[in-house]
Amino acid sequence: MEKQQNSMATPALLRRFWPYMARYKGILCFDLFCAALTSVCELVLPLIMRSITNMGVNDLSSLTVSYILRVGALYLVLRLIDGAANYFMANTGHVxxxxxxxxxxxxxxxxxQKLSDSYFANTKVGQIMGRITNDLFDVTEFAHHCPEEFFIAGLKGVISFIILAGMNVWLTLIVFAVVPVMVICCTRFNHMVRxxxxxxxxxxxxxxxxxxxxLLGERVVKAFGGEDLEREKFEQDNGRFLDIKKETYRWMAAFNTTxxxxDGLMYLxxxxxxxxxxxxxxxxPGDLVAYMLYVTTLLSTIRRIIEFAEQFQRGMTGIERFCEIMDADVDIFDDENAKPLENVQGRITFEHVSFEYPDDHNKVLHDLSLDVRPGEKLALVGPSGGGKTTLCNLIPRxxxxxxxxxxxxxxxxxxxTLESLRRAIGIVQQDVYLFSGTVYENILYGRPDATRAEVEQAAKLAGAHxxxxxxxSGYDTYVGERGVKLSGGQKQRISIARVFLKNPPILILDEATSALDNESEHLVGQSLARLAQGRTTLTIAHRLTTIQHADRILVLGENGIEEEGTHEELMAKHGVYHKLWTGAAALDKPMM
Structure with a gap:
């Protein structure tokens, strides 16, 4: 489950949102001007009706055809202005x-893109996707309607009060005395809805x-007959979502009923x-008609605010979820004085390095020192949890x-700089990730400015051409999501071609052949051997037979580097490496 965070206060969220709104303050100001124009038509109509009614009741002879036509023409002009202003609000305002x-x-x-692996290890991808897609959909309506609706409501409220107070102050005060009570009650319900x-x-x-x-694990689900289990887990989550929506609608119903x-109280x-x-x-009598029309207009405005309250709360929720992403700490970043890494020779040095994972404080490396010479082929072996992958992850930060x-x-x-550091390092992993696209696009990812001829040459070097x-469709073949249309060996050789195209001076091979069959392992092994030529190479070994020709082998364990040397030297010691080698050979399976 995602960690629950305390809800942020509305003023704080609005302050965080304002810089985005301020970029379009010119459009916003004109939008509010148009909102004011649309309000004029509604506010003038009660005055027209008041004038006609009073003239008809008090002095019918003064109510002439000419006067009625002039008033009608005025109202027609206002309606045309209202239409043009409303078009701008509905179009440009939404844009x-x-x-x-x-x-x-x-x-x-x-x-x-700046967040470290620890963030993604603790946050579900579905949550992240929801925040940057669905949650921000509601921000569009919020950004347009929030200032507009509140501006119109405030404008109509103030002008209505001034006009009505000019007719009868005491009746106006009695009518408007209901509004603060209404606002207080609605605000309370708003918090619950939010x-x-x-x-x-x-x-x-x-x-x-x-x-x-x-869905991503659908093959495992089918292989283990887990369809019923998945349906049960989904039904639990789906039912919980229904319960939350029921709660939401209960509060909304109470809100609307209130x-x-x-409304009825104000009319009463x-x-x-x-x-x-x-x-x-x-x-x-005409004044009373105007009162009723103004109250109707005021209640209509309040109802619009109430109807907008749901969208307002959705928008505020979307902004809050956005802020939760933006407030996630960036652990890995460029120092303010960072300089590009240039002319890399490939010497890698670890000086008394210790490491523990920030989330669970699991200590993996302690006071480790290591010097890898330029162009050296270094292999890392040892039991799972010994720190092999962690050691390699520290190099590209x-x-x-x-x-x-x-x-x-x-x-x-x-x-x-991170960009220059990671440009100098190529990584081939056991779990190959291919993007949804063509073979060509996946290889080109290694160097986006490469020509097609360079992409094909990289594929030839990787044994993939x-x-x-x-x-x-050759290089234009669609590989499917995560390369599902290709075999494991084919995906691995494409990933190697991607690194060939990148042409980095430092290479990290993280158990790159461990998940392949013997034939694919042989083909990929040949590609990796070509890739490693002339580069400083760190190989995390899953199968010991793949690293016996390494320049140096390190055996990592709970106490750090337990042994180091060539394959022959380590075998002659009859130590930890010898036990691992003979044990793996006897079992005829990879060393875990």
Whole structure:
């Protein structure tokens, strides 16, 4: 489950949102101007009706055809202005909201690119996707309607109060006395609705993660006959989401019912108090008509605010979820004085390096020192959990050492730019990741500015050109999601071609052949041997037979480096490596 965070206060969220709105303040100001124009038509209509009614009641002879036509022409002009202003609000105003949503999504994605592996290890992908897609959809409507609706409501409220106070101050005060009570009650319900919306957003992320997990593992599900188990887990999450929505609708129903009761109360005040004032000659009949129309306009505006309250809470929830991404700490970043790493020779030095994972403080390396010469082929072996992969992850700064220094050519990796550091390092992993696209696009990822001829040459060096050419569309063959249309050996050779194209001086091979069959392992092994030529290479060995020709072999264990030397030297010692080698050979299976 994702860690639950305390809900942020609305003013704090609005302050975080304002910089995105401020980029389009010119459009916003004109949008509010148009909102004011649309309000004029509604506010003028009661005055027109008041004038006609009073003239008809008090002096019918003064109500001429010419006057009625002039008033009608005025109202027609106002309606045309209202139509033009409303078109701008509905069109350009919504586009402004969409641009703000786009800007926020871009910033969220950029921030995600900077976060370390520990963040993704503790946060479900479904949650992340929900935050940068669904949650930000609601921001478009919020960004457009929030300032617009509140501006219109405030404008109509103030102008209505001024006009009505000019007719009868006491009746106006009685009518408007209901508004603060209504606002207080609605605000309380708003908080409850907001809380349930936040629970909805968090749980839909969990539901997305559950669906993603089940669909990506569909072969395992089918292989183990786990369909019923997956349905049961999904039904639990789906039922929980239904319960949250029920809670949301209960609060929304209470919210809407309360506002309708206040609507009736305000009309009741106008009918009773207004009727009494008219009975005692304190107000004209036309004034009472204007009162009723203004109250209707005011209630219509309040209802729009109430209807918008749901969208407001959705928007605030979306902003809050966005802020949770943006507030995630960037653990790995460039030092302000970082310089590019250039002319890399490939010397790698570990100076008294210790490391523990930041989330669970699991200590993996302790006071490890190591010097890897330029061009040296270094193999790392040992039991799982001995720190082989962790040691290699410190070089490209997927994690930073807890203490000590990791250096390349004598320069601490923390003092060079991440872009230049990672450009100098090529990584081939056991779990190959191919992007959804063509074979060509996946190889080109190694160096996006490469020519097609360079891509094909990289594939030839990786031993992949022949099988790629045999595919139905050659290099333009679609590989499917995560390369599902290719075999393990084919995917691995494409990943090797990607590194050939990158042409880095330092190479890390993380159990690159352990998941392959013997034939594929042989072909991939040949490709890796060509790739390693002339490069400083660190190989994490899963099968000991793949590293017996390494320049140096390190045996890592709980106490750090337990043995080191060539294959022959380590076998002659009859120590840990000898036991691992003879044990793996006797069992005729890879050493774990």
């Amino acid at each position: 402004m909201g969409a641009r703000i949503e786009t800007d926020m999504r871009r910033d969220a994605f950029d921030h995600l 809380a349930t919306f936040l629970k909805q957003r968090r749980h839909i992320g969990e539901l997305n993660a559950r669906i993603e997990d089940s 506002t309708r009761l206040f 005040v106008v009918i009773v108090a207004g009727g009494l004032f008219m009975l005692y000659g304190k107000i004209e 997927f994690y930073d050492a807890t203490s000590g220094h990791v250096c390349i050519d004598g320069r601490d990796v923390k003092t060079v 022949e099988f790629i050419s045999a595919l139905h």
